[in-house]
Amino acid sequence: MKNLETHNETPTPETSSTPEEILVLGHCLLNPPARIKGVKPVQPLDVTGMNIIQLPCPESMFFGMRRREITKDQLDHPAYRRFCREIFRHYADLLEDFATNGAKIKILGVPKSPSCGVEVTSVGGEPGRVEDFHHTHVEGSGVFIEEIKKELKRRKVEFEIEDARRGRK
Numbered sequence: 001m002k003n004l005e006t007h008n009e010t011p012t013p014e015t016s017s018t019p020e021e022i023l024v025l026g027h028c029l030l031n032p033p034a035r036i037k038g039v040k041p042v043q044p045l046d047v048t049g050m051n052i053i054q055l056p057c058p059e060s061m062f063f064g065m066r067r068r069e070i071t072k073d074q075l076d077h078p079a080y081r082r083f084c085r086e087i088f089r090h091y092a093d094l095l096e097d098f099a100t101n102g103a104k105i106k107i108l109g110v111p112k113s114p115s116c117g118v119e120v121t122s123v124g125g126e127p128g129r130v131e132d133f134h135h136t137h138v139e140g141s142g143v144f145i146e147e148i149k150k151e152l153k154r155r156k157v158e159f160e161i162e163d164a165r166r167g168r169k
Contacts (some may be wrong), residue, residue: 019051024107026116027057034060058084058115058144070133071125072114075143086148092151105159115144118163
């Protein structure tokens with residue numbers, strides 16, 4: 001058996017067990033390959049030194065990585081909303097606990113996303129077989145973000161929420 005080397009380091013005193021701010025990010029803001037093939041990737045954010053929680057990508061989990069382009073109105077059905085609520089439940093528990101202990105919660109969504117858009121989402125996409133996929137961008141939140149807002153408000157968790165912007169740290 002090998003001898004384990006021990007280090008006699010002086011422990012540093014803890015300053016606080018609760019971070020001042022928790023940044024909650026849409027999945028592809030840290031992992032651009034999660035976006036659908038052919039879509040311009042979002043510029044990843046520099047989160048060095050920040051306290052972050054990366055949300056799961058509901059679209060890639062629900063439809064897989066070989067999914068096609070989709071819009072909010074195509075996602076807006078009970079099964080997808082239920083799925084979004086289920087995958088967010090444990091994150092909501094964690095955020096509620098952080099907020100109760102004094103942390104500021106800030107959520108950054110993915111601009112134009114049908115799931116994770118906060119200020120702008122996409123709608124349209126003709127049903128059935130089409131040669132070209134047509135959609136438009138409108139004011140409003142995506143399905144996953146709507147479910148996140150509902151759940152945090154239900155729990156009375158205070159939070160800020162906006163779409164991520166280029167150049168933001």
